[in-house]
Amino acid sequence: MTDEPVDAATVDLLIVGGGINGTGIARDAAGRGLSVLLVEQDDLASHTSSASTKLIHGGLRYLEYGEFRLVREALIERERLWGMAPHIIWPLRFVLPQTHSPRPAWMVRLGLFLYDHLGGRERLPGTQSVSLARSAFGSGLSPRAGKAFVYSDCWVEDSRLVVLNALDAAERGATIATRTRLVSASRTAAGWIAELQPADGASRRVSARALVNAAGPWVADVLGKTAGARNDRSVRLVKGSHIIVPRLYDGEHAFMLQNADRRIVFAIPYEGEYTLVGTTDEPWTAPPSQATISMDETRYLLDTIARYFERPVATDDIVWSYAGIRPLYDDKAANASAVTRDYVLDLDAAADRAPMLSVYGGKITTYRKLAEHALRDLAPMLPGAGPAWTAGVALPGGDMPDADFDAFLAGLTALYPQMPSTLLRRLARAYGTRVEAIFGTATTIADLGTDFGGSLYKAEVDYLVAREWARTAEDVLWRRSKLGLHVPPGTTERLAAYLA
Known part of the structure; x- marks a missing residue:
């Protein structure tokens, strides 16, 4: 799916921002029969939406702040999204030590009881209590003693x-x-006139009946570029940082770790060989694109x-870190950790104002x-918009029978017996049923073309360029995949030369 030139014709909806909210709105709107143009200043998911803790969860700690509506909605969505994309979403058990x-x-x-029952949990297992000394869930902890609760969420x-929403x-x-x-x-009498600037061409103008500002940390910046925009809401930027370290413990479960300051940190199995540890909550006032982990955040993680695990970890053991800026609605909370994670949709529209x-x-x-x-808010101003439709409709690659990933992988293995099992699993996890579009007529690994290293072959790269808007080595190695953690020296340079 190559980048398409902006058409001069009027579109129903111009969406600014290629993160999860922008692409989710684009998908929903296009499925309702609306004409949609989404613009993103960088790559898809190049900022906040690729810098999360990578959880589909209700947000257990939000119960402490009374965010019951948000938690209930998130818990309902948790299993729904799992069913829509079982290749990139799967269940995870979380161990919550009381140490x-x-x-x-x-x-x-009590919080876990509410968590189990607030959102209509159906397929995920409920909470259990365990003795860390007698359970495999205590693996790697120091001391391996005391009680823990074990509950479910999704990765x-x-x-x-x-990318799949886009x-x-x-x-x-x-x-x-x-x-x-x-x-x-x-604004004009008929809608909006926007000037757009592609990175590799002349500026273009496009007209739209409605404008959606889903620019995330740049939401205020977009308002500043919009003549006559109402600007009586404020965004609060909070940085969250993570580190990746060599695997801290055995097992496929995650940990939710409580600190004395009442903040929580997750430790989660990551890319087979590693543990993902995060996140932090730090106010941010610099440009969002400059976000990197600070020494204080690194020390905190x-x-x-050190407080929870047997294995000592030093700064030199960190194999990768990342930081993202969360564009939270400013509810004036004194503590960055307490700022609401709920969303606010601000509709600026009147009889004489384009929405x-x-x-x-x-x-x-x-x-x-x-x-x-x-x-729902925009539809009354966009005649012809169809009804809501996205609940339960599979995302690309997620249309496998009974949303059963293991059965799908078994079938794929039988279909391609000469392909390495590790490669099949990785591709099945990334692309689901779309993996056959990568393989084409290939039956052996040699048929996949140039090996760039770390099981990245030309056939996959070509698919990402043609269908998923990948343009650079970073797009491929760090956003379409996390192969950047696994490839040998020289892969980035070889891949960059090929893409150029």
């Missing part, structure tokens, strides 16, 4: 979720223009590891519902 807990056990258990390949939107008629920024927008919808806040788990609410 070092600032909260009494009865309070944690998601976050940047792939964004892909579905494009296949339903939307135009996705990456590396294209909004220069300015102004390393101290958490503009600005998106504040939100989390990956509730992106589909956010998009549905956005179209």
Whole structure:
């Protein structure tokens, strides 16, 4: 799916921002029969939406702040999204040790009872209590003693979720223009006139009946480029950082670790060989694109590891780190950790004003519902918009029988007996049923073309360029995949030369 030139014709919806909210709205709108143009100044999911903790979860800790509506909505969406994309979303058990807990056990258990029952859980197992000394769930902990609660949530390949929403939107008629920024927008009697600047060409103008500002950390920047935009909401930027370290413990479960300051840190199995540790909550005032982990954040995460795990980890052991800026709606909370993660949709429209919808806040788990609410608000001003439709409709690659990934992988293995099992599993996880579009007529690994290293072959790269808007080595190695952690020296340079 190559980048398409911006058409001069009027579109129903111009969406600014290629993160999870923008692509989710594009998918929903295109499926309702609306004409859609989405522009993203960089690559899809190049900022906040690829810098998450990669969880589809209700947000257990949000119960502590009374966010019951948000938690209930997220819990309902959790199993729904799992069914829509079982290749990139799967269940994960979380161990919540009471060691070092600032909260009494009865309070944690009450929260988990609500968590189990608030959102209509059907397929995920419920909470259990375990003795860490007698359970495999205590593996790697120090001391391996005391009680823990074990509950369920889901994992998601976050940047792939964004790309799959964009892909579905494009296949339903939307135009996705990456590396294209909004220069300015102004209202007219009929709608909006926007000037767009592609990175590799002359600026273009496009007209739209409605404008959606889903620019995430740049939401205020977009408002500043929009003549006459209402600007009475404020966004609060909070940085969340993560580190990747060599595997800290055995097992496929994750840990939710409580610190004395009442903040929590996750430790999650990552890419087979590693553990993902995060996140932090730090106010941010610099440009969002400059976000990197600070020494204080690194020290905080390393101290958490030292408090809970047997294995010592030092700064030199960190194999990768990343930081993202969460564009939260400013509810004036004094503590960055307490700022609401709920979303706010600000519709600026009147009888004589073309509609503009600005998106504040939100989390990956509730992106589909956010998009549905956005179209509910905009539909009255967009004649011809169809009804809501996305609930339960599979994302590209997720249309496997009974949403059963293991059965799908077994069938794929039988279909391609000469392909390495590790390669088949990785591709099945990334592309689901679309993996056959990568293989084409290939039956052996030699048929996949040039080996760039780390099981990345020409056939996959060509697919990512043709269908998923990949343009650079970074797009391929760090957003369409996390192969950047696995490839040998020289792969980035070879891949960059090929893409150039």
